Amino acid sequence: MGSLIKNNTVLESDEVTFLTLQEYLDSDNRPQAVWLDAGEEIEAIADFLDDITAIALNFPAFSDGRAYSTAAVLRRHHNYTGEIRAIGDVRLDQLEQMARCGFNAYQLADGQNADQALKRIEGFSVSYQQTIDRDPLFRHRA
């Protein structure tokens, strides 16, 4: 596995253990971290989001874009404020899109150069659409 980027810092790894969705739903206490595969629906854990501190969303391939929508739904519909971590086939050229959809932690795929990651997360200086920390351009364009 490649490096973990979190809070704009490059780490080797951290201590969080993510349960699968099934494990999470089966457990009696309220675990704090769960990971979902691309086809799994976030709605299944919607009622427990207040107690969850980290959700990992898997990219089975970098060309599979479902997790972007899952992250957006988590942030926008459910106002989830905890960590959303990208896992799986996470590559440099997609980090900006992930960040703009609401991801804030990235477990890079093998061979991805962590030194370049922070610059890539930042990406373009302007965007047309609403992003996680910005209104759409037309709301502040002269």
Add this chain to the structure above:
Amino acid sequence: MYVYDEYDQKMVDERVEQYRDQTDRFLAGTLSAEEFQHLRLRNGLYIQRLAPMLRIAVPYGMLSSTQLRKLAHITRHYDRGYAHFTTRQNVQLNWPKLEEVPDLLAELATVEMHAIQTSGNCIRNVTSDQYAGVARDEIEDSRPWAELIRQWSTFHPEYNWLPRKFKIAVTGAEGDRAAVQVHDIGVRVLRENGETRFEVLAGGGLGRTPIIGPVIKQSLEPKHLLTYLEAILRVYNRYGRRDNKYKARIKILVKAMTPEVFAQKVEEEWVHLKDGPETLTQAEIDRVRKHFTAPAYEKLEDHVPAVDDLLADNSGFGNWVKQNVKAHRQPGYVIVNLAMKQTGIAPGDVTDEQLEIIADLADEFSFGEVRVTHEQNVTLADVPKKSLHDLWTKLVEAELASPNLGLLTDIICCPGGDYCSLANAKSIPVAEAIQRQFEDLDYLHDLGELDINISGCMNACGHHHVGNIGILGVDKKGEEFYQVSIGGSGYEDASLAKILGPSFAQDDVPGVVQKLVDVHLEHRQGEERFIDTYRRLGIDPYKEAVYATWEV
């Protein structure tokens, strides 16, 4: 037309640098070929049979003379002196060098052009009506809405990795020149009680499973346009199939769910988005609309004796006017179409010199702007009628005055086996052979409107399903064959063509078209169009005529 402000320009400039960096990393070996393939496709660069192919975006077909001149320069310096107008109002280059593409893009950016999202599984260039703003049957100019959609869809972070490509078309006229019924999303701009409203269609498309798109939303208020589109895209991105690329388009999802259930799902998503930050402000709508106001028309007479008197005779000029010139909403002005369908030249191909001539003519006769049509032609939208003869004379000199717009020889044709690595068969030589079979202009004019569409494979870039006569290249035990279908239409009376029967060898295709035309002429009532005769008769007489003599 739309003019960039500092934000639009910055995005395009930053994209050039981003793409340059991606190209450099690929050439240096630090970006895998597989990854670069996806990234370059999102910038319109295919690797084709003979060389890369670069698709340049022409949003809803609008080009200024400055942009045309830049394209001419680019085809000369980075390519072999010609470009190709596509069936989605874009421009393609057939021979750019991979390592020169970043420089080429930097040049394009200086004239507010780019190749963003012209390929790949993302939201593609928005298309519209080539007569927007000037058509007599227009309800409202569709271009401001197309531009708003263009901006919203450009680099949308959530929809860059969709299950499959995604095409949106907008029309604001009674006649549908944007083929909204065969797009992933079609938007019709309407007026209800004096107010602008949208009708939204979803899940239409051509390709392997052609489907006429159902209406899923009526009476949508303008301010909700983007949030509603966002809801559709999110449902598609989450639930569209990803296991089989032939079942990944939104049309399959809409069909599987049924349009009613799909619409319901979109409504449920929309509840969260409606009235949110992406809700359009009146200020933004006004800002964009200002770019599409009417040019400074002169006050002119609609009746121009010098032109009208020449129409009656069958002179070259008269025929050209009757076929290629359309009525304009402004008195004394006309819409002029240049049919890029000279026999012997691949449909849609244009040389660097012709691009410059078109630019000059646009400056002289049409306020410096042109439109590319999805029939692969070029439109000068605002020509004073009194200047028509002058313009025509110059077009004749430049070999741009083919008087065959909308006629049988105005063939819509994909690049096919000559260029495209996905092709089953060549398409350009078939187009040429048909054009040669029907060289008699008087005959063509008598025959009237007839669309022929040719695709080199099931991907249907030549839109063969909506051709009055559709021709599809198929592979039959390693040999190139052609399946012929009839009865399609891509306009407001949209219909999908039906397959005639077993396919034909290349040499037989012009003869088959001739037989179909003969049946039409035999049964035609009055001035009936080919498609109307067909709709009245059904497929049988055509089938009999073609296969009776073929003895397959």
